[in-house]
Amino acid sequence: MxxxxxxxxxxxxxxxxxxxxxxxxxxxxxxxxxxxxxxxxxxxxxxxxxxxxxxxxxxxxxxxxxxxxxxxxxxxxxxxxxxxxxxxxxxxxxxxxxxxxxxxxxxxxxxxxxxxxxNEYQSALKDKLSRFEKSLQLSQSRLEIQSNAQIQQRLNKAKARIEKWKSRQFxxxxxxxxxxxxxxxxxxxxxxxxxxxxxxxxxxxxxxxxxxxxxxxxxxxxxxxxxxxxxxxxxxxxxxxxxxxxxxxxxxxxxxxxxxxxxxxIFFLEAAINSDSMMIPKALQAIYKPDDLTQTRLRLMYELAKTKQVQKMQRQGRVL
Missing domain, CATH: 3.60.15.10 (Ribonuclease Z/Hydroxyacylglutathione hydrolase-like)
Known part of the structure; x- marks a missing residue:
């Protein structure tokens, strides 16, 4: 469920x-x-x-x-x-x-x-709608065992939406x-x-x-x-x-x-480009809100940025 x-x-x-x-x-x-x-x-x-x-x-x-x-x-x-x-x-x-x-x-x-x-975006759209359709089919097969009229009605609406999206020209x-x-x-x-x-x-x-x-x-x-x-x-x-x-x-x-x-x-991007460490600088952390959600997202996005930058340098034959 x-x-x-x-x-x-x-x-x-x-x-x-x-x-x-x-x-x-x-x-x-x-x-x-x-x-x-x-x-x-x-x-x-x-x-x-x-x-x-x-x-x-x-x-x-x-x-x-x-x-x-x-x-x-x-x-x-x-x-x-x-x-x-x-x-x-x-x-x-x-x-x-x-x-x-x-x-x-x-x-x-x-x-x-x-x-x-x-053309690549059109292919991505087809793939997304195909995933929706497969998920819907799986849900409908499970619903045959667990009959629920309200959920079935919602699934029917979802099916109609998918068919409408698939029929459109972009x-x-x-x-x-x-x-x-x-x-x-x-x-x-x-x-x-x-x-x-x-x-x-x-x-x-x-x-x-x-x-x-x-x-x-x-x-x-x-x-x-x-x-x-x-x-x-x-x-x-x-x-x-x-x-x-x-x-x-x-x-x-x-x-x-x-x-x-x-x-x-600006400070974030400068640090991602110039810092030699994968660790987020404390000075960068200090300019953002101290709550856990903001700091966690900041750390994750910084680690992602550094990883992408390292990969770029490696492709160019250099390592930070």
Whole structure:
């Protein structure tokens, strides 16, 4: 039964009911996951203009995204004209593929890497749906022994959702026609820029209305290092730290923060690049909150970053 309830959590998203819609101002909504999922799913944002609105980022919880799309259609009177992916992270892109189907008239903007490797994302989506389907079949076979009408009804809904997702056609995102472009939502302009950062391709979106920068994983207070170029990432956040056009940032995980707090990921990346030890520096620990959850995540992410950096050096014929 534990497996069955885990499956139901995937398809009948419990977390969606606890998603928080935060109204920053008349033109900006921040959508945060529940506190117990803040490191599992990504923050989202909706930027609103007089003419239309834009959605920034998605995550891999398809059921929650469907609920989110329904809420957008209820709460936002303007049509959705733009969708933005701030990274090339697989789960974020698969989620945005789903949202692009929910808002077919919107233009989806993503890093160039996504368009160049879109076939790989399509394969990843097929694999994900195949795993869902196999899990569902296993649950249905177990349910034949343990008859439960309510659970059977939920499984039937899950099956219908999978069939709907499998039947959809997915198109690649639109490439930016320059490294930096300005888009107008109607008395709300956005500057969209391709940047180097947390993943193999990244975007930042700057709102001229409130000087907020939406940079996703690249702006995470505790960097999550994947196959990242740490030196290029560090250069990006250092440049952002000294910009006069930004006053606050929204990361993929965690709360919005003021520009000066970029010093945290800067210090983290500098240590990951330059330190000779795999042990996290005490000076780095000291600038983060002392609670167990934060410190444990900080330690794990630092160890991951150092491991990735060592692997990179070894491939280049050097060892830290």
């Amino acid at each position: 534990r497996f069955l309830f885990a499956l139901l959590f995937i398809f009948i998203s419990i977390s969606a009911s606890a998603t928080q819609w935060l109204k920053l101002d008349d033109k900006t909504f921040l959508i945060a996951p529940p506190s117990d999922a803040r490191y599992l799913t990504s923050n989202q944002a909706i930027l609103v203009g007089q003419r239309c609105a834009a959605i920034i980022d998605a995550h891999g919880d398809f059921s929650a995204l469907e609920n989110f799309a329904s809420e957008v259609k209820k709460r936002i009177p303007q049509p959705i004209c733009h969708l933005f992916s701030t990274s090339s992270d697989e789960e974020q892109i698969l989620g945005m593929m789903l949202l692009a189907n929910e808002f077919p008239d919107a233009t989806w903007h993503a890093p160039r890497h996504v368009s160049q490797h879109f 198109s690649p995102p639109t490439l930016l026609n320059a490294a930096q472009v300005t888009l107008d939502l109607g008395v709300h302009s956005l500057v969209v820029e391709e940047i180097e950062g947390a993943t193999q391709g990244n975007l930042s979106i700057l709102s001229h209305h409130n000087l907020g920068l939406f940079a996703g994983l690249t702006a995470n207070p505790i960097p999550y290092v994947q196959d990242s170029n740490l030196e290029a990432w560090l250069t990006t956040v250092k440049k952002l730290r000294h910009t006069e056009e930004v006053t606050w940032l929204l990361p993929a995980q965690g709360r919005p923060y003021k520009l000066k707090a970029l010093q945290k990921p």
